[in-house]
């Protein structure tokens with residue numbers, strides 16, 4: 001099961017991904033892969049986990065070695081598993097993979113294709129994968145989210161955020177035809193706001209998360225969300241995840 005968390009900038013994607021990681025860590029019964037796919041890398045910080053090498057570091061290293069002739073293209077697939085494993089930061093049953101910033105635009109198709117397969121293979125070795133996607137539709141467009149099973153669209157109570165979620169869902173439905181989509185309304189201060197969103201969109205509203213001072217404090221004080229105590233926001237997020245995972 002690969003779950004991607006997507007939506008407009010600043011609506012709470014990383015917060016929700018971090019609380020999802022917390023729930024998986026607390027459960028502890030399954031091995032979970034957490035992917036920080038935002039080049040800004042906020043998820044690792046929210047979890048208090050220091051990412052080592054990023055996926056793009058691995059990619060650059062492989063391209064370099066192929067160009068230098070140091071590595072035969074045929075043994076790329078073998079070494080890539082090893083390099084990917086090195087890029088994981090582990091804590092208990094969680095493993096974190098940071099995507100990093102894609103830099104050179106040159107097409108090293110062989111490397112990219114092998115890498116994509118390797119990530120799929122990596123995700124398959126975990127019971128579930130949670131991806132904190134980059135804001136907006138770029139990653140959906142580039143098929144980064146091509147193999148996801150479910151896209152949890154996050155919006156705050158603004159219509160702009162809801163429309164962005166609709167766009168992602170429309171593009172995503174063509175890129176990942178098998179995937180499910182659901183809208184999570186975040187930072188709700190009054191339940192009437194949820195009804196307004198429901199009335200304004202055809203997306204299925206799968207839950208809502210209240211504005212929560214504990215979440216704000218953890219963010220402001222840069223505390224690890226793995227240590228977040230039970231609070232209204234975590235209860236709401238846990239309930240939504242339980243219905244999806």
Ligand SMILES: Nc1ncnc2c1ncn2[C@@H]1O[C@H](COP(=O)(O)OP(=O)(O)OP(=O)(O)O)[C@@H](O)[C@H]1O
Nearest residue numbers: 009010011012013014015135187210211212215219
């Ligand atoms: N339910 C909530 N209650 C209170 N504050 C929240 C809640 N959800 C998110 N926030 C706050 O909103 C801000 C943005 O959240 P977050 O960084 O998770 O958004 P994002 O969608 O990942 O942003 P970006 O697009 O920049 O990656 C943060 O300061 C976070 O603490």
Ligand SMILES: [Mg+2]
Nearest residue numbers: 013014038042
């Ligand atoms: Mg974020």
